[in-house]
Each structure stands twice: as structure tokens, then as C-alpha cells.
Amino acid sequence: MSVGIDIVYEGDLRCAAVHGPSGDRLVTDAPTDNKGQGRHFSPTDLVAASLGTCILTTMGIAANQRGLSIEGASVSVQKHMGSTPRRHISRIDLEFLLPASLPERPRILLEAVAEACPVSASLGPDTQVNMQFEYAEL
Secondary structure (H helix, E strand, O other): OOOOOEEEEEEOEEEEEEEEEOOOEEEEEEEHHHHHOOOHHHHHHHHHHHHHHHHHHHHHHHHHHHOOOOOEEEEEEEEEEEEEOEEEEEEEEEEEEEEEEOHHHHEEEEEEEHHHHHHHHOOOOEEEEEEEEEEOOO
16 A cells, blocks of 8 residues: 655755645754754654554554553654764664553553554564553543
């Protein structure tokens, strides 16, 4: 399956991308630590956001298949940049908050699913991913 995305460079280190199937539009800026204005997500911010949303989505699929709900679950994502051997995402830290009502066995399964989402599988070996899971009343 392929998805078309059209991107235009608008100047001032800003791009606009349009998602072909839906028409949704998003704008990126270079971050302030790389000559940009930081008014929007940077491309590397989108990678970190993609990882968090991908994990929650795949966990949601696994939960739904088992008649469970993770509605209200959330993730806090921290992206860290490195410069050696070149500028890159060196680490992404994710802190998940999931419903305390989930039984122990599904928790183990969902945490394993989190490790195997498609975005995670697409990251290179130079990007360390750390995940923490907390279960609480949402």
C-alpha cells in the first residue's frame, strides 16, 4: 500500500505537506537550534510524535482485538538530538500512562506490542528508544 504526500518548500525553512487521501495539511519549521524559527513541528519532532502515536495506535488495535479498551491512554515524548557522526535523533524517551483496569497478562502483551510498532521498526540503530509504562486511573 502506498500513500501520496505532496510537500512544498515555502521559504524561511518552512514546508507544507498535504496528505493525499485526506487533504490534511501540516506545516514544519526548522527548530531554533538549527537556524529555524521553531513555530511548528520540526521534521524530527514529527518522527518522535509518529513513534508515540504509532505505539498507542498498535496497542489500541491489540486491545480491541481482545475486547479491551485503552481509551484515555497517553504518552509523553521527549526527543533528544545528537551531532555525531552527524545531526540525528539520538534518543526518544516515552512515558506511557495506561488504564489501571488492564489485567496483568494484557499489560505484558501491550508492552511487547509497543516494542514492535512500524515506526519503531523503521528507526535506525543510532536512535535509542526508552519506554516506561505506568498504570493509573484515567
